[in-house]
Amino acid sequence: MSFSSFLSFDYGLKRVGVASGNRLTGTATPLTTLHAQGKAVFVPIEALLKEWQPDALVVGIPRHPDGAPHAMTAAAQKFAASLRGRFHKPVFEVDERYTSVEAEALGARDVDAAAAALILEQYMREHAA
Numbered sequence: 001m002s003f004s005s006f007l008s009f010d011y012g013l014k015r016v017g018v019a020s021g022n023r024l025t026g027t028a029t030p031l032t033t034l035h036a037q038g039k040a041v042f043v044p045i046e047a048l049l050k051e052w053q054p055d056a057l058v059v060g061i062p063r064h065p066d067g068a069p070h071a072m073t074a075a076a077q078k079f080a081a082s083l084r085g086r087f088h089k090p091v092f093e094v095d096e097r098y099t100s101v102e103a104e105a106l107g108a109r110d111v112d113a114a115a116a117a118l119i120l121e122q123y124m125r126e127h128a129a
Contacts, residue, residue, distance in 0.1 A: 005021075005056075006022065006054050006123070008028060008117070009060065009116055010060050010115040011079045012072075015034065016033065016045075017032075017033050021124065026125075030108070031048070056092060057080075057091045057092070058093075058123045060094055060116070061080070061093045080093050103117075
C-alpha cells in the first residue's frame with residue numbers, strides 16, 4: 001500500500017514538533033510544536049489529524065551516535081505505539097539522530113517542528129516509491 005500524505009512527530013517529554021508532508025512533492029512543512037505533556041498531547045494531535053487527514057504517521061526515534069538506544073529511544077517508541085493504538089493509522093519509525101541540531105543549524109525558528117519536517121523528508125527519501 002502506498003501512502004501519500006503524512007504527519008510527522010519529533011517527540012520530546014516537554015515538546016512534540018509536528019510537520020506535514022506528501023510524497024508528491026517529497027517535501028515536508030513544519031506545522032507547530034505542541035507543549036502538552038503525557039496523555040494531554042493526544043488532544044491537539046487528534047485535532048491535527050482531523051484537519052490534515054494524513055494517510056500515515058512518522059515518528060522520529062532518537063539514538064546515540066553509534067546507533068545504541070538511550071532513555072528517549074524507548075519513550076519515542078512508546079509514543080509511536082500510542083499513536084497506532086489511539087488513531088488506527090500506520091505509524092512508521094525513523095532514526096532521527098541529529099535532526100534538532102540540523103534544524104538549529106538551518107536557523108529554524110521552531111526547532112522542534114523543523115526537526116519533524118526533517119524526519120519526514122528523511123522517511124520519504126528512504127522509502128521512495
